[in-house]
Amino acid sequence: MSFYPICTEYGAMPLTEKFAAVTAEDVKRAINAESPDADDFLAMISPAAVPFIEEMAQKANKLTIQYFGKTIQMFTPLYLSNYCTNRCIYCGFNTKNNIKREHLELKQVEEEAKAIAATGMKQLLILTGDARIKASPEYLQDCVKILSKYFPSVSIEIYAMDVEEYAALVKVGVDGMTMFQETYNEELYPTLHPAGPKKDFRYRLDAPERSCKGGMRVVNIGALLGLDDWRKDSLLTGLHAAYLQKKYPNVDIAVSLPRMRPHAGSFQPTSIASDRDMVQNMLALRIFLPRLGITVSTRENPEFREQILPLGVTKMSAGVSTEVGGHSQKGEKVGQFEISDGRSAEEMCAALKKHGYQPVFKDWQCLDEHYGESV
Amino acid sequence: MSEDLFELGGHKFNSRLLVGTGKYADDSVIPEVCEASGSQIITVALRRVDLESTTGNVMDFIPKHMQFLPNTSGARTAEEAVRIARLAKAMGCGDWIKIEVISDNKYLLPDGYETAKATEILAKEGFIVLPYVNADLYVARSLVDAGAAAVMPLGAPIGSNRGLQTKEMVRILIDEIALPIVVDAGIGRPSEACEAMEMGADACLVNTAIATANNPILMAKAFGQAVKAGREAYLSGPGAKHCHASASSPLTGFLSED
Numbered sequence: 001m002s003f004y005p006i007c008t009e010y011g012a013m014p015l016t017e018k019f020a021a022v023t024a025e026d027v028k029r030a031i032n033a034e035s036p037d038a039d040d041f042l043a044m045i046s047p048a049a050v051p052f053i054e055e056m057a058q059k060a061n062k063l064t065i066q067y068f069g070k071t072i073q074m075f076t077p078l079y080l081s082n083y084c085t086n087r088c089i090y091c092g093f094n095t096k097n098n099i100k101r102e103h104l105e106l107k108q109v110e111e112e113a114k115a116i117a118a119t120g121m122k123q124l125l126i127l128t129g130d131a132r133i134k135a136s137p138e139y140l141q142d143c144v145k146i147l148s149k150y151f152p153s154v155s156i157e158i159y160a161m162d163v164e165e166y167a168a169l170v171k172v173g174v175d176g177m178t179m180f181q182e183t184y185n186e187e188l189y190p191t192l193h194p195a196g197p198k199k200d201f202r203y204r205l206d207a208p209e210r211s212c213k214g215g216m217r218v219v220n221i222g223a224l225l226g227l228d229d230w231r232k233d234s235l236l237t238g239l240h241a242a243y244l245q246k247k248y249p250n251v252d253i254a255v256s257l258p259r260m261r262p263h264a265g266s267f268q269p270t271s272i273a274s275d276r277d278m279v280q281n282m283l284a285l286r287i288f289l290p291r292l293g294i295t296v297s298t299r300e301n302p303e304f305r306e307q308i309l310p311l312g313v314t315k316m317s318a319g320v321s322t323e324v325g326g327h328s329q330k331g332e333k334v335g336q337f338e339i340s341d342g343r344s345a346e347e348m349c350a351a352l353k354k355h356g357y358q359p360v361f362k363d364w365q366c367l368d369e370h371y372g373e374s375v
Numbered sequence: 376m377s378e379d380l381f382e383l384g385g386h387k388f389n390s391r392l393l394v395g396t397g398k399y400a401d402d403s404v405i406p407e408v409c410e411a412s413g414s415q416i417i418t419v420a421l422r423r424v425d426l427e428s429t430t431g432n433v434m435d436f437i438p439k440h441m442q443f444l445p446n447t448s449g450a451r452t453a454e455e456a457v458r459i460a461r462l463a464k465a466m467g468c469g470d471w472i473k474i475e476v477i478s479d480n481k482y483l484l485p486d487g488y489e490t491a492k493a494t495e496i497l498a499k500e501g502f503i504v505l506p507y508v509n510a511d512l513y514v515a516r517s518l519v520d521a522g523a524a525a526v527m528p529l530g531a532p533i534g535s536n537r538g539l540q541t542k543e544m545v546r547i548l549i550d551e552i553a554l555p556i557v558v559d560a561g562i563g564r565p566s567e568a569c570e571a572m573e574m575g576a577d578a579c580l581v582n583t584a585i586a587t588a589n590n591p592i593l594m595a596k597a598f599g600q601a602v603k604a605g606r607e608a609y610l611s612g613p614g615a616k617h618c619h620a621s622a623s624s625p626l627t628g629f630l631s632e633d
Contacts, residue, residue, distance in 0.1 A: 122425065
């Protein structure tokens, strides 16, 4: 079993018409459902739900506080390599883009780790482009062994892997993975991914499930809003999260809501997700899946990030550089995309506290040998 | 009446309310919560403890007089719970441990079998083990055999604020298990904590209901009072319940043997 049959089933549906057919009564029923189902979720992200956004916000706020308290998990990304063999037309790392390619040696990884750790960050997300020759599974394992000395939690956002490869990373201390499907539209997908290993839609779609099988504790998925109609991609993202939650009850499932950002390249979004759309999406996700983690990155601007705090977000990045080696080396580098919120960890903490939220830096303890533990 | 102390793990406490540390908007409120509630035992998820942090460590906000009760939140197996307990001890967190073994993130229901295994290992190592479990007589008996210091049945799924849904099962544990029964998880209102104490529970542990209240300090105070009221009601021996009215002046009082 895989999420693929569900994705295919929904891909064959006239979703635009289904969204248009939702009534106000459907939305009210969905918001107040004891256990909202797929149809309820569809109703809450439909145009008919727009007048009910405040009502949804009230419910989402209560659910978020009940399940997570007034806390926000903090993390920061570390780009290990921007070499890439893909030609994703919307990405700055596109192999055809003329940018300086870099790859951190292990010594540099440790320098970056020290620089990030000095800011107080404890949860790290390591990223690479899709180039196994420059960022092999073995290289990643070596990096994690170094990074685990500085960070109790290390997650990955890298190319799709096999179960055994995920398991090997878990063994050296990785506890979470992020994988963006980019778009769940299988017909559109090849146009956006004309070449490279990422072209394999199904292999990428099943990667989060393979990581669950490999022992990941936290699995974060998402679509890049702007590649296709945001409502369609949001619907499939929510259903994918629900599928994983149901099948892997021991894994914390989370969703990111990234919107297209300027990058090195000329691709322009075909569907703009407005702030209101983004909020509607988040509220619907929270009501549909109350214990879902929701991540909002520095792609969003500071004002918006602060305004959405009560609406369902549980995890935020800060002190971000999307450049390889960008934490310890300053220079004229090109990142994967432009960030909108350049605040440091310290500044982000102050903002969260101002709004009555507690930044949580550490929420995981990796049990490994450097604490002298053995069973 | 002699002083009614709560005996747990070889220690005596004035308060029968245990509190938690999760979900607060600001950990700096924790000392006031402790004071308002009167609680003397506080549980902390070891996964949240950061001894290397120079600022903002939850440990900084735990009053010195509190009995520290690290918990194994995040453990999915007995083995992981044991490792976390040992790590807590190595970090200087003492030898009390609340066992939480959960591998179902939807309902966060504890795994009784894995909990009993961890309890047995840790009790033999000298830990004061407080296991969080379903309100199940057989699990509770296995915990007694395993050397637990108390049994901590849930009132409802953790964090749900749904109240004492397992009331009849908790009542059986109170009747049958010789260890202290601490109702843990699910209690959402002070009245529900009071009800558990009236039934004869030895203590209650409350976190979400206090941490997510609009005014956590006032809610902590309310829970402290409710637990105390429930305990005093239990000790006072409430009158029997009847299905029908029972006149305080009996109708047959005129019938005399004399």
